[in-house]
Structures are given as C-alpha cells and as structure tokens.
Amino acid sequence: MLDADPWAAAQGFLPGRARELSTIAARWRVAASDGLQAVRITGEPGIGKSALLGAITGAVIGDGGRVARTRGDAAAPPLNPIARLVRTLAEGHGPEALAEGLRFDAEAVLALAPELRHGDEPVPAGRVVHLDIHRVADGFRRLLAWQAAVRPVALLIDDAANLDVASRAVLRNLVADRPVVHALLLVAEREEPEDEPALGDDTWATVVRLLGLPADELAAVIQRETAFTPGRALVDELAAATGGNPGFALEVVREADPARLAQGAVAVVSPAAEALARRRLHRLARLPGRDGIDHRLTVAAVLGDDIDLVLLEAVTSSSTPELAATLGR
Numbered sequence: 001m002l003d004a005d006p007w008a009a010a011q012g013f014l015p016g017r018a019r020e021l022s023t024i025a026a027r028w029r030v031a032a033s034d035g036l037q038a039v040r041i042t043g044e045p046g047i048g049k050s051a052l053l054g055a056i057t058g059a060v061i062g063d064g065g066r067v068a069r070t071r072g073d074a075a076a077p078p079l080n081p082i083a084r085l086v087r088t089l090a091e092g093h094g095p096e097a098l099a100e101g102l103r104f105d106a107e108a109v110l111a112l113a114p115e116l117r118h119g120d121e122p123v124p125a126g127r128v129v130h131l132d133i134h135r136v137a138d139g140f141r142r143l144l145a146w147q148a149a150v151r152p153v154a155l156l157i158d159d160a161a162n163l164d165v166a167s168r169a170v171l172r173n174l175v176a177d178r179p180v181v182h183a184l185l186l187v188a189e190r191e192e193p194e195d196e197p198a199l200g201d202d203t204w205a206t207v208v209r210l211l212g213l214p215a216d217e218l219a220a221v222i223q224r225e226t227a228f229t230p231g232r233a234l235v236d237e238l239a240a241a242t243g244g245n246p247g248f249a250l251e252v253v254r255e256a257d258p259a260r261l262a263q264g265a266v267a268v269v270s271p272a273a274e275a276l277a278r279r280r281l282h283r284l285a286r287l288p289g290r291d292g293i294d295h296r297l298t299v300a301a302v303l304g305d306d307i308d309l310v311l312l313e314a315v316t317s318s319s320t321p322e323l324a325a326t327l328g329r
C-alpha cells in the first residue's frame with residue numbers, strides 16, 4: 001500500500017529539510033496540471049544535495065511516480081548521463097514498442113542507448129556516437145512525454161556541474177520547451193561562482209538553496225548517522241564550527257577522539273578539524289600544480305574561503321592583497 005503522504009514521510013527521514021521538501025512536493029503536484037516543472041538544488045559540498053535527492057526518490061515512488069536518476073561525470077563520454085535516463089525510461093520496452101511509442105524520434109533514442117535494439121552487437125564501451133543534438137533532444141522529450149503519460153516521472157540529475165555540454169543542451173532544450181507532461185526535473189549542483197549553472201543563468205526553474213542546519217537538526221543527523229548522541233555544548237560547538245553543514249559535521253565527529261567525544265567534552269572540534277585538514281592537505285600535496293595561486297586556492301579549499309586572511313597569509317606565505325584577489329574579496 002502506498003504511504004498516505006509520502007512527502008511528509010520523507011521529511012521524517014531527512015532532519016531539517018521540511019521546507020525544502022514541501023517546496024519540491026508543491027512543484028511535483030503543479031506538474032500534474034501545468035506540465036514540466038524544474039528545480040535547481042544548490043549548496044556547498046556536504047550540505048545535503050544528494051541526501052535530498054534520496055529523500056525525494058522515496059517520496060516520488062511512494063506517490064506512485066517513477067524516478068530516473070543520473071549524475072554528471074567529467075570522465076564519462078558525452079551524452080552518457082542522458083543515455084542513463086533513457087535506459088531507465090525505456091526499460092521493459094522492445095524496439096517495436098519504442099518505434100510505435102516514439103515514431104520518427106525512435107531512431108535518435110535507439111542511437112543513444114543502442115542495446116535497446118534487440119539483436120544488435122553490443123556497443124564497445126566508450127565509443128563516441130556522433131548524434132545530432134536536436135534530434136536527441138526531441139527524442140528524449142518524446143520518450144519522457146510517452147512515459148509520463150503512463151506514470152508521472154521525476155528526473156534527478158546529481159553533480160550537474162560535471163555534465164558535458166551535449167547533456168546540458170538536452171536538458172536546456174527540455175526546459176525551454178516546457179512540455180505539458182507530469183514530470184519534475186531536479187538538478188543538483190554545487191554552488192561555484194565561476195561555474196555556469198547547468199540549466200543556464202536565466203532559467204525559470206525554482207531554486208532551492210540548501211543552507212546549514214540549526215543545532216537541533218544537526219544533533220538529529222549525528223545521532224542517526226553515527227549512533228552517538230552529542231551533548232548540547234558539543235552540538236553548539238559543531239554547529240558554529242561547520243556552519244551547520246551536516247557532511248562536514250559528520251566528518252568532524254568521525255575524526256574526533258572517541259574518548260573525548262564520549263565524555264561530551266567541548267573543544268573536540270578544533271583538533272578533529274585540524275586532523276581532517278592535515279589529511280586532505282597531505283593528499284593534495286601529491287597533486288601537481290601547487291605553486292602560487294593554485295596553492296592559495298588549495299589551502300582555501302581545505303579551510304574554507306571565509307578563513308581569516310592573516311592566518312591564510314601565514315600558511316601560504318602570500319601577501320594579504322594577493323590573497324584577497326585570489327579569493328575575490
């Protein structure tokens with residue numbers, strides 16, 4: 001039996017994201033009458049974008065919908081993220097059914113995921129298929145409309161900053177066309193000032209920007225993920241040090257001295273965060289290109305760019321104006 005309100009259930013699974021989930025639930029419902037809705041989920045690393053997509057998956061399935069999920073991957077061949085969505089949406093349909101459902105758009109869809117063609121030789125991994133991007137976009141839209149008429153669909157795109165240009169073009173085309181189908185497109189991407197958003201700068205998509213969690217919710221996350229119940233003083237210390245970033249707070253707790261944690265001691269955060277930073281710097285030190293500006297950015301990436309410039313100056317042997325320029329302050 002389906003849950004009475006799967007979106008409310010999802011709120012119970014994900015501490016501190018009730019407002020964000022109800023914004024997204026509203027878009028999901030509006031899509032039933034007004035057609036495709038799009039939501040851009042942004043926020044810093046560890047803030048909970050992927051976790052939110054996980055909770056949405058549960059809610060959509062609980063609501064009788066279908067989820068097709070993919071992610072940007074800088075190492076994957078072009079259009080691979082779209083091909084993954086196509087495979088999910090086309091699942092269970094042979095080439096005849098696809099040809100009938102998609103008509104003249106079937107060819108582009110089959111070219112994108114050639115194994116959908118029965119009897120074809122398997123396609124060698126990594127082969128670059130040259131496809132007309134407009135035809136692929138049309139085929140993808142037709143496939144979505146065809147399937148969404150059967151059951152509403154949520155398209156989940158994680159790590160969208162790593163999407164290739166062709167995949168972005170397909171998604172932008174879909175958003176620009178805004179077909180009247182019961183579908184919700186969710187695009188999660190880190191907020192990097194220098195990156196262009198996957199859907200472009202002037203999209204009509206609803207923006208859900210994830211911020212740090214308040215202390216109570218942070219405590220709930222830690223309790224759930226680590227089975228450790230932090231005391232009030234420790235939670236406040238963690239919330240202040242991490243800006244309420246759940247991923248960061250979990251890393252700090254996992255890094256902290258268990259004996260001190262068990263005593264509920266305050267001042268566990270700073271040594272744990274330093275140990276984390278040391279470990280990351282150690283890894284980064286093995287990467288090439290650490291001179292000059294790269295090195296300053298490396299340190300800022302580890303310590304956060306709101307770090308005190310005087311401290312950063314000491315660590316990187318750079319002058320304050322140089323640092324300010326690098327960090328864009």
Ligand SMILES: Nc1ncnc2c1ncn2[C@@H]1O[C@H](COP(=O)(O)OP(=O)(O)OP(=O)(O)O)[C@@H](O)[C@H]1O
Nearest residue numbers: 014015044045046047048049050051190221246247
């Ligand atoms: N609201 C939450 N409740 C419970 N756990 C959470 C919540 N938000 C995040 N987490 C946990 O924090 C960690 C980091 O979250 P997540 O991986 O979703 O971050 P992200 O924004 O996707 O980061 P990245 O940009 O690196 O992909 C995960 O272990 C996740 O399960």
Ligand SMILES: [Mg+2]
Nearest residue numbers: 049050051158
């Ligand atoms: Mg993520």
